[in-house]
Amino acid sequence: GAVVSQHPSWVICKSGTSVKIECRSLDFQATTMFWYRQFPKQSLMLMATSNEGSKATYEQGVEKDKFLINHASLTLSTLTVTSAHPEDSSFYICSATLTVNQPQHFGDGTRLSIL
Amino acid sequence: GDSVTQMEGPVTLSEEAFLTINCTYTATGYPSLFWYVQYPGEGLQLLLKATKADDKGSNKGFEATYRKETTSFHLEKGSVQVSDSAVYFCALHTGNQFYFGTGTSLTVIP
Numbered sequence: 001g002a003v004v005s006q007h008p009s010w011v012i013c014k015s016g017t018s019v020k021i022e023c024r025s026l027d028f029q030a031t032t033m034f035w036y037r038q039f040p041k042q043s044l045m046l047m048a049t050s051n052e053g054s055k056a057t058y059e060q061g062v063e064k065d066k067f068l069i070n071h072a073s074l075t076l077s078t079l080t081v082t083s084a085h086p087e088d089s090s091f092y093i094c095s096a097t098l099t100v101n102q103p104q105h106f107g108d109g110t111r112l113s114i115l
Numbered sequence: 116g117d118s119v120t121q122m123e124g125p126v127t128l129s130e131e132a133f134l135t136i137n138c139t140y141t142a143t144g145y146p147s148l149f150w151y152v153q154y155p156g157e158g159l160q161l162l163l164k165a166t167k168a169d170d171k172g173s174n175k176g177f178e179a180t181y182r183k184e185t186t187s188f189h190l191e192k193g194s195v196q197v198s199d200s201a202v203y204f205c206a207l208h209t210g211n212q213f214y215f216g217t218g219t220s221l222t223v224i225p
Contacts, residue, residue, distance in 0.1 A: 034158040044151070044213065046158040093213060095159070104153060104202075106215050 003027055004096045006107025014115055015086060021079045021110045023094035029074035030096035034104065035067075038091040050077045084114045117142045121205045121216025128195055128223050136190040136219045138179075138205030146209035148172075148181050148188040153202045153218070162190075162203070195223045 003026040011019055023033055031052050036044040048069050050056040056069035066088075071077040077096075081088050093109040122137040140148065150162040150172070163172030168183035177192045188205060200223050205216040 036159065038208075038213070044159060044161070046160070049158055091213075104159070104204075104218065106213075109213060 004030075004094065004105045004107045006094055006110055008110060009108060010111045010113075012113045012115065013084065016083055019081045019084055019112060021081075021092055021094075021112075023077045023079070023096065023107050025075045025096040025105070028096075028098055028105075030077075031074065031099055032097050033071055033077040034095045034097075035069060035077075035079050036093045036095070038093065044093065047079075081112065084112070086114045088112065089114045117144075117146070117207060117209055117214050119205050119207050119214050119216040122219055123217070124202075125220040125222060128221070130197055130223055130225050131194045132223075134190070134192040134195045134199075134221070136203055136205075136221070138188045138190065138216060140186050140188065140205075140207050140214075142186075142207060142209055144209050146207045148179070149206040149208065150177070150179055150188070150190050151204040151206060151215075153204065155201070159204065195221070197223045197225055199223050 005024045007022045033050045035047045037047050038044050046059050047062045048056045048058045050069050050071040052071050052074050058064045068080040091111050094107045095104040097104045118141045120139050147166045149164045151159040152162045153159050163174040165172040165181035171180045179188050179190045202218045202220045204218045207214045
């Protein structure tokens with residue numbers, strides 16, 4: 001079946017640094033990737049939809065300059081949390097789909113902890 | 116390890132039919148259980164959730180009961196509509212991890 005690899009799985013860094021999270025579709029070409037965030041004890045929240053070769057579409061309330069998304073190829077999308085602060089600590093998960101009408105395949109998620 | 120097993124689709128129903136999508140889970144702890152829905156062209160949306168045994172989550176006419184004795188969280192709706200056509204994902208959350216089912220595609224025909 002389709003496999004999505006997300007890296008890193010866990011990252012701890014100092015406040016003010018930028019952190020890049022990668023989401024790769026290993027055995028299929030993902031024209032669309034989704035980025036989600038999970039706050040403690042809450043469900044996933046969609047942050048943005050990323051289409052290969054175009055700018056990401058951000059959900060209301062998500063700062064596009066804070067959470068930079070790049071989907072430069074059909075197998076890779078990256079989320080960069082710029083100048084991260086403790087309130088950005090969260091669980092981030094990506095998913096990828098061949099086309100918007102096809103099933104989503106999820107990465108394993110990234111636990112981000114900002115000190 | 117922890118996991119979610121979801122009924123395979125696709126499922127095709129006539130409008131006003133009864134819907135059941137089965138979901139069972141394996142978990143070592145006390146997970147929270149979720150149903151997410153993905154409408155065509157959109158990302159996941161939370162449909163309902165239950166955080167402990169015997170809880171019933173409900174939303175938009177959908178219901179699911181957290182059954183610890185059968186480790187199940189089946190999604191039901193008494194009368195589906197065309198607008199319910201979507202992909203439904205069962206998910207488990209425990210500790211730092213989410214585990215998703217493979218998704219069940221539902222098509223409701225008029």
